[in-house]
Amino acid sequence: MRGCDSAADRARISLARHGFRACHLTELPPGAGHRRYLRATTDRGPVVCCVLDPVRGHPAALRFCAVQARLRAAGIRVPRIIAYDQPNGVLLQSDLGGDSLTRILTQDRTPAVMTSALTVMVSINAIPVTAARPGGTGPMAAAHPLLEWYLPYAGETGPTAWPPVLESLSRAVARQPLLLQHNDFHSGNLIIEPDGRLGVVDFQDAAAGPALTDLATFTFDPALRRNRADRDTVITSAAAIWRASGLPAGPDAAFTASVHLAAVHRLLQLIGVCARLIVRDGKTRYRRELDNALWYLHDLPATSGLTSTVQRLVSSPHARPA
Numbered sequence: 197m198r199g200c201d202s203a204a205d206r207a208r209i210s211l212a213r214h215g216f217r218a219c220h221l222t223e224l225p226p227g228a229g230h231r232r233y234l235r236a237t238t239d240r241g242p243v244v245c246c247v248l249d250p251v252r253g254h255p256a257a258l259r260f261c262a263v264q265a266r267l268r269a270a271g272i273r274v275p276r277i278i279a280y281d282q283p284n285g286v287l288l289q290s291d292l293g294g295d296s297l298t299r300i301l302t303q304d305r306t307p308a309v310m311t312s313a314l315t316v317m318v319s320i321n322a323i324p325v326t327a328a329r330p331g332g333t334g335p336m337a338a339a340h341p342l343l344e345w346y347l348p349y350a351g352e353t354g355p356t357a358w359p360p361v362l363e364s365l366s367r368a369v370a371r372q373p374l375l376l377q378h379n380d381f382h383s384g385n386l387i388i389e390p391d392g393r394l395g396v397v398d399f400q401d402a403a404a405g406p407a408l409t410d411l412a413t414f415t416f417d418p419a420l421r422r423n424r425a426d427r428d429t430v431i432t433s434a435a436a437i438w439r440a441s442g443l444p445a446g447p448d449a450a451f452t453a454s455v456h457l458a459a460v461h462r463l464l465q466l467i468g469v470c471a472r473l474i475v476r477d478g479k480t481r482y483r484r485e486l487d488n489a490l491w492y493l494h495d496l497p498a499t500s501g502l503t504s505t506v507q508r509l510v511s512s513p514h515a516r517p518a
Contacts, residue, residue, distance in 0.1 A: 203232040207245035210286035214279045216240055231256070235291060242291035243278060253285045260287065260400040267402075270323050272316060273395035292395040297386040298419050312394050313386055314434045317410050318441050320396070321375045325404035339366070341468025349471040350511045357509060362464075365502055369461045372406040372454060373444060379403060381410040382417045407443075412458035416492045418466055418485035424495065431455050456496055460503055463493045467510070 204221050211218045216238040224233040230249035235242060248257055257280055267274045275289035300307055339362040347356060378385070379401045387395040415422065415430045422430070431452050438445040445451050470486035473479040490510065498504035 203234060203245075203247040206247050206284050206286050207234045207236060210245065210279070210281035210284050210288060211236055211238060211243065213281055213284070214288060216243060216288075221245075235294070244275065244289045244291045246287040246289060248285040248287065250285060254282060256400055257282070257285075257287050263399050263402045266323060267320065267396065267399060270319060272319060273389065273393055274399065275395070275397060292387040292397065293389050295388045297383040297388060297394065298417075300388070301383050301417070301420055309388070309394070310430065311433060311437075313383075313414065314411075314430070314437050316386070316394050316396060317378070317381055317414060318434070318437045318443065320378055320381075320402070321407065321410060322441055322443060323376045325374060325376045341472050342464050344468070345471040345475060346468045349475055352511070361502070361505055361509065365457075365461055365464075365506070368457055368502060369406045372408055372458070374404045375407040375443070376402060377405040377409045379405065379409065379413075381413045382419060383414070384419055406458060406461075408455050408458040409462060412455055412462045415455065416459045416463060416489075418470075418488040418492070421488055421491060424497075428452070453499060456503065457500065459496065460493065460506055463489050464506065464510075467493070 203223065207221060208218050216236070218236045218238050220237040222235045222237075224235055224244075231253075232247040234245045234247065236245055246257075246260075248254070261277060261280065264274050264277060273292070275292055278288040278290060280287050297309065297313060300309055339359075342362070343356070343358060347353075347358070378396065378399050380398055385396060385398045387397055389395050411431070411434050415427050415434075432448060434455075435445045435448055435451045438451075446454075466489045467486060470482040470489065473482045474486065493510055494507055496503055496507070498507060
């Protein structure tokens with residue numbers, strides 16, 4: 197990348213190569229990955245510049261483009277790809293706007309827009325898939341960050357009872373049908389566009405996976421703290437949309453139990469990832485999401501032996517180091 201070290205420099209170079217004159221660049225809040233996002237005000241309108249990791253950027257860009265094409269073909273509102281400057285490692289995208297669903301949900305726990313979000317989610321889940329992509333989205337995805345990062349962070353050292361529990365949990369979740377999952381379907385990745393419709397971002401890790409991963413992620417959103425009644429409302433609404441779309445929901449009680457099991461798996465993964473971001477990357481803002489994930493985990497009804505075992509093994513939110 198010829199000596200251009202800053203994300204802003206790389207973004208400006210790529211914009212100029214593709215005929216844009218950048219008037220102003222604003223860095224967007226960093227996420228959990230290694231990508232950097234900047235919003236550019238240009239002479240041709242706003243552009244979002246995704247500045248990629250120098251090592252892993254190219255495969256991620258190709259995956260992003262492939263998933264974007266599939267989602268767009270299914271009618272999902274996603275950013276338009278303006279250009280991919282591969283030598284500079286920058287992906288130029290259209291700007292859906294800066295108003296995420298998180299803001300709405302922090303003001304009103306069950307707004308009408310929630311139905312729109314669930315409809316978008318089910319539309320993604322209903323896209324045909326053939327096989328899961330190898331890597332970090334499979335049922336064992338919870339194990340590695342939890343064992344490597346959260347347990348030491350919580351002061352737990354020495355022999356642990358976790359491996360057989362995680363194996364049992366992974367097997368249970370893997371029994372769910374394979375459907376396409378966004379794999380990070382939370383309110384921060386849903387953008388309210390100027391016309392009021394919902395757009396979806398950060399979808400490059402979408403892959404076939406256990407059917408209820410996205411619903412568990414959305415229901416137990418670590419940016420929020422939904423109480424049990426509100427979570428039940430989300431799950432019941434989702435079940436109705438699933439049935440209307442021809443997806444296998446089954447009876448409400450069984451559907452809810454399956455969502456809760458998927459939530460245990462997903463929350464353990466989030467807990468481990470948040471600990472990694474805090475300890476390794478110094479992203480202390482993830483302490484709030486870690487606390488919320490721990491709170492959710494302990495607030496789940498212990499209706500299965502696996503759930504109660506996990507709750508017993510995971511330290512409570514108040515036991516975590518400051």
